[in-house]
Amino acid sequence: MEGWCFVLSRCLISARGSPSTSLEVNSCSFCRPAGPSAPAAPSAPGPAGVPDRLFLLNPEGPHLDPSDALLIFCIDISGSMGITSPVSSDDKTIYRTRLQFVKDAVLQCVQRLCYQQPELRVGLITFNNQVTLHGYEGSGSRLLGDAELIDSEYLKGAASAFLSPPPLCQTRDRLQRALLGLSEGGSTALGPAALLAIAMASRQAGSKVIVCTDGKANTDLGNLEVEDHDAHTLLSSTIFYQDLGEWAASKGVTVSVLSIEGTDCRLDELGRLADRTGGKVLIASPQNLHWEFEKILEDQAIATHCTVTLLFPQSLCLRGEREAEHKGTREVGNVSPHMEITLQFGAKEQDPESAVPLLSAGERVSVQLQLRYRLRDGREMLRVLTAQREVTHDSSSVLSSLSLAIIQLNSSQAGAALAVRGRFQDARAEGDAQRLLMDRALQHNCSAEEEQIYDQWKKTMEPIHGSIHDYTRRKSVVSDSQPLTDKGAALLYGMKHSNTNSISLRDKQRPQ
Structure with a gap:
């Protein structure tokens, strides 16, 4: 097994030169069996000398x-x-009260944002058994309730008709008064409120929604208070949040x-919104809410609608992706700073009837990474990086050159992606395969740094391998359908979207 890791945000930011608007292809080394390839057209050097081409798709x-871009606070009252x-x-x-802690935290965020980003447009939505879209100077608030909260299309229309907030420098005082005047009471119409917030934010790609709550959604749309005796309603809510996350991602909104x-x-269900849009799933004590709000605010989307495609010769294949062939595509959506993505690939199992020949030692194969994304100013870009890799049958040279940090990150992301869907046994099997690979690599390069990385990996994966029952709602893990506790959901969603820095930080903060 091989791995491929890249810092996605760095790939987008470091694109240099004037983008092209056309490309002529004489021969494609990815659409035919391995063999002699035509000379490639000259390209500008990219990271580590990799040929790099940048294209503007919508001149x-x-x-x-x-x-x-908008920032919408969606607050449970x-x-x-x-x-x-x-x-x-x-x-x-x-x-x-919890609401007092939340109000103080949001007020501190508003004060800082008004000083540092006075042109940012900030909106406020609150929800109990009703949902309130809080207005601005010259625009009144909108209150929705009862049957209005059942119809998704009606809610989207209501959000569309509501005026966008002016810059924060013009609305701060009214926003602060609205926050200070909040009081608690009623049930939790979280589903309709989240839909309204996303619909408002969808006016501009790169917008952000922060949902803050202390309980399960318990009104008709997106009801999460039902238990196993009402599996139909729970399934309907699962689909609701999954579809809402997909819709938010398609609009470039981070939740x-x-x-x-x-x-x-x-959070195992509600977290689908964040998982699909590149947002965070966090749990905070009342006293630390402000810092967690700030942690969310510091991650600004640098691009949206991002799709990652990796191409290999037909003798190689991707693993764990939607297309498990020599071409794989991952829908990333919104890209934030420090986002890192890992993918797995390896040689195909030889089919006696296949016309694709085995790779030979010394042969060079092409690997191409295609990044398609939309910048916040509306430009749609395609960045293409192509690398040449030499085939070897010498496992010792490969093992001695492996990066355990990349394997660790890939294992964390891939294992968590399986576990968050309830596939605990598959997650353990994935981790076992990575452990064997790291054990073999350490036999060839057993430095103090590599040993430390290995120890970090074992601590990171311990919840999946040793104590997953502590993170499920039913303690007996006997199938792939165990729902996660909030603590488990926050942990696994975080692991799924982790990067090398966050793994190291998590291990330092882990209680001994």
């Missing part, structure tokens, strides 16, 4: 203003937000979900 396309927690203040203990420690929000 006549519309120019968008990135500053028109249901009755459970009135539950209190003790706080020490001036040598005495006072009790504050993050922040829940409060000690609550049950069914």
Whole structure:
């Protein structure tokens, strides 16, 4: 097995030179069996000398203003937000509600944003048994309830008709008054509120929605309070959040979900919104809500609608992707800074009836990475990087040159992607295969740094290999259909979207 890892955001940012608008191809080494290839057209050098081409796909396309992107706070004000927690203040203990903690956290974010990004457009949506779109100067608020919260198309229309917020420098005072005036009560119409927030944000690619809640959605649309006795309703809600995440990604909207420690929000289902759009799934204590909001805000999308395609000769194939052949495509969607992606590939199992010959030692094969994405100003780009790799049958030379950091990251991402879908046995099998590979690599390159990376990997994968029952709602893991606890969902979604820095940081923060 081989691996391929790249820092996706760096690939997008480092694209240099004027983009081309046309390309002539005389011969394609990926569409035919291995053999002598025609000379490639000269290309500008990319990372590590890899030939690099950049294309503008919509030269006549519309120019968008990135500053028109929206930030929508979608805040739970249901009755459970009135539950209190003790706080020490001036040598005495006072009790504050969850909603008070949330209001303080959002107010701090608004104050900082107004100072650092005064042109940012910030909106506020709150929800209990009703959903309120909070207005601005010259535009009143909109309250939706009852039957209005059942019809998805009606909700999209209501969001479309609601005016976009002006820049924060013009709305800060009213926004602060709206936050300070919030009070808790009622049920949790989270599903309709999330839909409205995403619909508002969808006006501009690169927009962001932050959903903050302390409980399960329990109204008709997106109801997550049902248990196994109502499997039909739960399946309907699963499909609702899955489709809503797909729709948000198609509009270039990033959705993050922040829940409060000690609550049950069914983050395994709600987290689908963040998983598909490149957002975060976080759990915070009431006292730390502000820092978690800031953690979400610091990740700004640098591109949207990103698709990654990896091409190999027909004698090689990708593994674990939608197309398990010599061409694989992954729909990434929104790209944030420091995003890293890993993919697996290897030699095809030889079919006696296949016309594709085996690779020979010393032969050079082409590997091509295609990144298609949309910048926040509306330009649609295609970046193509092509590398040559030499085939060897000498396993010792390969093992001694392996990067354990890349294998560790790939194992974390691939294992979590399986586990978050309930495929725990497959996740363990994936980890076992990676462990054997790392064991063999350490026999050829056993440095202190490599040993440390290996120890980090074992700690990272321990929840999947040793204690997955601590993260499922039913303690007996006997099938691939075990729902995750909120803690398990936040952990696995985080692992699925981890990068090398986040893995190291997680291990440093892990209690001993």
